[in-house]
Structures are given as structure tokens and as C-alpha cells.
Amino acid sequence: MLKNRLLLGIAVIVGILAACTKPEVYDENAQFEIDETIIKDWATAKKVTLVKDTSGLYYKIDTLGTGADDRNATDTLTVEYEGRLMTDSVFSKATADNPFKFIRESVMPGWRIGLSLIKPGGRIELLVPSKLAYRNYPTPGVPANSVLHFVIDYKKVAKKVDK
Template identity: 45%
Template sequence: MKFQAKLLLVFFVVAGLITGCSKDKYDAEKQAGIDDGLIVDFIKKNNLSATKHSSGLYYQIITPGTGDYNINASSTVTVNYEGKLLDGSVFDKSKQAITFSLSQVIKGWTIGIPLIQPGGRIRLLIPSTLAYGNESPGPGIPKNSVLDFTVDLISVK
């Protein structure tokens, strides 16, 4: 009985070591630093005027919009948008206005969209830690990708 217990214990230790070694070691803080450097370089290279939010998000308000809405994570918004990687490749673009709750999108949008009002346009440079992190949501967006969105806010409910 003791031999079987030891054998089982050895099996779990070896299995843990094997699976532990095969996984990527993800350090969100380190990745945030890498992303910040990429965004700063992108801003300089493209001569952009962007502001850094306390979250690590960079944004450029192109048009502020009008109104006095208290937009937050529970708001439902209607937008048009285009999403690109920093190399300029487009991974998504709305074909028509779409409506959704800001609680259902990546954190970078939840933080960035409330910075404008309806009729406004904003450019969001979203570090991977406020987007999909070290996961790829599908073809066109590799893990740890910084995302570049231009969003037109049509309406808020």
C-alpha cells in the first residue's frame, strides 16, 4: 500500500513539473512595461498627440462630442469602430453601427469610451493587459497585442 501511494505521489509531482514547464510564464506587470514602450514608440513614430490614462491606456480625443452623459461600465453605447494592430493591419471594422454594454467589452474600451460624449471620436491605444492579455481571441490578434482602435460614439443609453 505504501509503495502505491509513493508511486502515485511521484506521478503527480512529475506531471506537475512537466505541465508547469510547458506553460508560458505570464507576468502582467512586465508585459505592461513592454506594451508601454511599444505604445510610446508608436506615438513618436507616428507623430501623435496622445494622453496616458492612469490605467496605462493611451488616448487621443479627436472630437469630444456633446452632451453631459455619465457614461460608465453599465452604459449601453452605439458605435462605429476600426481595430488595428500597431503594424497597421486591420483585424476588425464595424460595417454598420453596433450597440452593446460597456461591461461586455475589453477593459480598454470600458475605460476609454467614457472619455467622450455622443458625436465624439476617440483613438485608443490599448495595452494588451487592458485587452486580451496573453490570450489570442482569434485569428488576426496574437497574444500580448497592443490594440489601436478608432471609435465613433453615436449614442448612449
């Protein structure tokens, strides 16, 4: 009985001490430097030439696309894509049978920036540093501070119709 109380007391103390530890401070600039090294190393290993946007997004346009590019923030875009971690494991994808439809302003900054570089019918490869993706917040299948690799086929844009 005394042994159980002692173990319980130790467990409570450890729990309190663990709750009192100072959380790690997120340093966006330091993390971006880490992300940039990861992206550059990946590009070198894959022998891929990427362009760096002023935001820090790395990309390669495979096909520019055609047609009018008069989309705005409230239009619905349709894409097919594959999202990979830098380990090459797929964490998300949308196919022709099940495309991803979204309002442009509702997606991560890396996608907004990347999709503004191409038109419907275009294809772009994005290497998204964590500050333009999910930052230091883990999401299902994606650890915190992850650099993300997307290949996106931009299919079409549907203009919002005001009623």
C-alpha cells in the same frame, strides 16, 4: 514493421515530453513595459501626441462630443470603429451600415475607460496595452499580448428600460 513501431514509440515519447513542459508564466508588469515601449515608439513614428490614463491606457480625443453623459453600466452604446494591430493591419471594424451595439460593461477594460472620456458624438483614438485588452489570450485575428489601436466614433447611448 519494427521501423514503424520505433517511429511510433519516438513520437509518443516526444508527445509526452512536450505535454510535460512547464507553461510560460504570464508577467503582467513585464508585458506592460513591453507594450508601453511599443506604444511610445508608434506615437513617435506617427508624430501623435497621446495622453496616458492612470490605468495605462493611451488616448487622443479628437472630438469630445455633446449631450448628457448620464450613461450607466446597463445602457447600450452604439459606435463605429476600426481596430488595428500595431502592424497597421485591420482586425475588426464596425461601420455606419453595421455599427457595433453593446452594453458598456461587456467590452474590454480599455474601451470602458476610453469611452468614459467622451460623450455621444465624440471621437477617440485608443492605444490599448494588452493588460487592458485580451492579455495573453489570442483571439481571432489578434495574437496574445497584442497592443491594439482603435479609432472609435461614439454615436449614441440607449438607456435600459426596466419592465
